Ligand SMILES: O=C(O)CCC(=O)C(=O)O
């Protein structure tokens with residue numbers, strides 16, 4: 001993430017170079033870090049302080065009910081696999097969302113999800129009617145490279161990704177730089193998504209860049225990620 005960490009100039013924390021005294025206000029942190037590359041536009045910030053993030057994580061762990069049975073499988077190149085994490089969707093009742101060959105109907109909103117959703121809206125001005133929640137029990141759980149480009153998404157709407165628990169690496173890879181057929185050498189962009197953080201993935205990021213949360217064997221603690229989305233109501237057949 002160091003490419004994007006905004007560093008204070010030396011000597012900025014008080015002219016003497018000494019530590020700030022306790023009565024001095026904390027040095028100004030920029031609210032948003034802008035992450036930009038060709039075809040990529042994301043903004044990152046810590047949205048919830050530690051105490052509030054701890055409280056929310058506890059509520060999520062107690063109240064979110066993850067999918068079970070058939071809903072825990074995804075189709076990749078025609079084969080069904082057990083997903084290496086837990087997953088569930090919540091949202092407005094008329095919506096559905098198809099992801100890796102599975103159509104999800106959302107569960108009705110619960111207060112802890114509305115609390116996070118409202119905070120994201122008041123901070124960004126964007127509204128959301130759907131959330132996909134992923135729970136990674138430890139560093140073995142992961143999500144493979146993909147784009148969030150499902151046809152149900154309102155065109156050009158941003159996706160708000162809020163994370164709680166273990167800090168995990170998150171990697172963006174440009175579509176022209178993937179695998180053996182890569183036509184260009186564009187460096188991947190690696191972020192670390194902290195406890196209580198918000199990553200806004202804005203248009204056209206999901207047109208050109210894939211993202212993943214790779215396995216990290218050394219991570220022992222759980223992580224819960226919520227991607228708030230704006231989904232169109234599509235007439236059911
Ligand atoms: O866990 C994360 O940070 C990413 C989740 C994700 O990419 C997704 O739900 O589409």
Ligand SMILES: [Mn+2]
Pocket residue numbers: 146147148211
């Ligand atoms: Mn995604």
